Amino acid sequence: MTSHPKLQSTPQESNAPPANPFLNGRKPLKIVIIGGSCAALFAAILLKRQGHNIRILESAPSSSREGLAAGIGLAAHVKRFFDEHDRLKDIPFGTPNDTINFLDAEMQVRQKVPVGLIMTTWDATYYRLRANFDGLRSPYCAEPPTIEEGEGEEVFETGKRATVVEEVVDGLSVVVEDVGTNEQLRHEADMVIAADGANSTMRRQLEPQLQRAEPGYVIWRGTVPTADLSQELLDKIEGHTIFYPMQHSYAVIYTIPGENGTLAPGSRHINFAWYFWPTPSVPTSAILTDIHNHQHRTTLPKGLMRPEIWSAQLSTAREMFNPLLYSLISQIKEPFVSVISSVMSPRARYMNDRLFLIGDALAQVQPNTGQGTNLAALDAMLLADVVKGDLSAEEWEKRVLEVSQEESAKAKGFAKQWLGELNPSSG
Ligand SMILES: Cc1cc2nc3c(=O)[nH]c(=O)nc-3n(C[C@H](O)[C@H](O)[C@H](O)COP(=O)(O)OP(=O)(O)OC[C@H]3O[C@@H](n4cnc5c(N)ncnc54)[C@H](O)[C@@H]3O)c2cc1C
Incomplete structure (x- = not known):
């Protein structure tokens, strides 16, 4: 040779x-x-x-933890990590979002960029990594992989x-x-x-x-099960990353796995993220003040938003979004919001x-x-x-x-x- x-x-x-x-x-x-x-x-x-x-x-x-439901994209380095080191390859991980579709105010696709991105959740990522690290069993990974010879010891405290x-x-x-x-x-x-x-x-x-550093805008977020949405809307958004620009604002919408990582159509979730400059009538300090009157520093978590804050934001959403997208936003049960930093x-x-x-x-x-x-x-x-x-x-x-x-x-x-x-x- x-x-x-x-x-x-x-x-x-x-x-x-x-x-x-x-x-x-x-x-x-x-x-x-x-x-x-x-x-x-x-x-x-x-x-x-x-x-x-x-x-x-x-x-x-505790080891039982819940993600922010903000979604995680398997971009190049994460994908390489899982391609090379994941021992649970037979368990599906995320939902394909094949293109980024730039929509106009009439919901027409103005530009389509192929990306072939897999979107998943923090929970699915965390429990998969735990199964690989210390064999933690979870609804995401019922059968963790076996530890191979020559590996070191591990403790997760x-x-x-x-x-x-x-x-x-x-x-x-x-x-x-x-x-x-x-x-x-x-x-x-x-x-x-x-x-x-x-x-x-x-x-x-x-x-x-x-x-x-904080530029001053916030991100409103939430997820909605696809089962709660109209077929007319799903035909426009499901399986893609949607980019919806507005004046001095934009929203990104994508499909993620549902409960316990399920990927079946009908049980997946749509993730909504809306970048927005707060207004003088509802400033950041008011947005971050929760139902117990406690003001959060950067993120107001799910379940703690004051109803009057969300209803004011929904009124703004009704003015800024196409009615079909508003039908998604109005279905968000547990909105949360973070200051960008x-x-x-x-x-x-x-x-x-x-x-x-x-x-x-x-x-x-x-x-x-x-x-x-x-x-x-x-x-x-x-x-x-x-x-x-x-x-x-x-x-x-x-x-x-x-x-x-x-x-x-x-x-x-x-x-x-x-x-x-x-x-x-x-x-
Ligand atoms: C519970 C949780 C849910 C998340 N959900 C999402 C999501 O849905 N979408 C998304 O894009 N990103 C999410 N993130 C953030 C995302 O994980 C990170 O932006 C990114 O993956 C980089 O991760 P990291 O490990 O560097 O930081 P992080 O994920 O923020 O993890 C830092 C960890 O350190 C722990 N910690 C902090 N201080 C100490 C200390 N002094 N001693 C010991 N432990 C400490 C925290 O509890 C946390 O578990 C989430 C993070 C957490 C912790």
């Missing part, structure tokens, strides 16, 4: 990434991951399969809030508070991954001066390349282009290469920061194009 000349050459010594003396070649490493959502689980699965021992610390009190990470003689020490008892404990680690989300405690410890850490690695920020803790990109989970998957996959010794921590940081900055700029540019830069009702 003749071999291709290119395959005969050996890599140059100088091309090899500089080894990380703390991490490379040591197995099993004790790795603590702070946060137990998508970014954490992407990293946990890969590193456990490299043979390392993983302890996830999640502040939520709930009700544990990490408060500080400190450098100690031969590693790191994570100070943890038990959410139920307030008792303090510590976990020693060779490496810590902070995947504690957009409101990251760890990022605040490391970059205390950093502030979230973004934040990006200037660095991703700390404490002699033993503490790493990933996912929303590293960079929360505005949701306009739906990149949050996608970036989390990329951060985690590249970090697994660092631990393996295939990528230097320096190169990892350069790449994750560059990609996050690029995606952040794209999301802001897209928002500016359709919403403008200033609240039209402010001046």
Whole structure:
């Protein structure tokens, strides 16, 4: 057999990434991951399969969790993660949304962009990742995959809030508070991954001066079972991502799995997201004040919206949307709303390349282009290469920061194009 000349050459010594003396070649490493959502689980699965021992610390009190019902798109990096590492490929995961259809006010398709995107839910993603990581059984995954030989040990602890990470003689020490008892404990680690989300405690410890940026608009959201909608409407929207532009505002509508991940037509859900500048008559502070008179900081969760706030928004919707789309919005039973924000850490690695920020803790990109989970998957996959010794921590940081900055700029540019830069009702 003749071999291709290119395959005969050996890599140059100088091309090899500089080894990380703390991490490379040591197995099993004790790795603590702070946060137990998508970014954490992407990293946990890969590193456990490299043979390392993983302890996830999640502040939520239970492993049973519910998504925001905002939908998650299986964009390139997430798709690659599941194509390469998911051991549950026989369980269907999401609903195809084959094209982005730009609709005009008469509901006519003005432009059709083929995307072939699969849309799923946070719940389906989370439970699938848990089944892959620690074999958690759920309505989404009744038969978790078996653990293979050579994998490290795993612990997923709930009700544990990490408060500080400190450098100690031969590693790191994570100070943890038990959410139920307030008792303090510590976990020693060779490496810590902070995947504690957009409101990251760890990022605040490391970059205390950093502030979230808020352009001033909000996103109204909700889901409706397809069974509650007319066939006339479903013919226009089901199985596509719909983009509906309005003056200084737009809505995005797409199809996601229904209860417990069901994909059967008739039991799927339609997801509605409406970017909107609040008006002086119903300002953001009023929108975020719930039925108990508590004002939320960024998201007013499902079930807590004051009826008068939703009915005022429905009146605005009736004026701004085609009646067919209004028939969707008026069917939303549990609307929720978030203030749009973004934040990006200037660095991703700390404490002699033993503490790493990933996912929303590293960079929360505005949701306009739906990149949050996608970036989390990329951060985690590249970090697994660092631990393996295939990528230097320096190169990892350069790449994750560059990609996050690029995606952040794209999301802001897209928002500016359709919403403008200033609240039209402010001046
Ligand atoms: C319950 C939930 C539902 C979501 N639903 C949706 C959705 O429907 N659509 C969508 O696009 N995005 C959703 N997201 C956000 C989405 O997961 C992220 O934008 C993206 O996947 C990046 O994930 P992340 O793991 O970096 O951050 P996050 O998903 O925000 O996860 C951070 C995790 O860290 C935990 N945590 C925070 N502080 C601490 C601490 N000090 N110690 C220990 N744990 C801590 C949080 O409880 C959370 O589980 C949801 C997030 C959560 C937590």
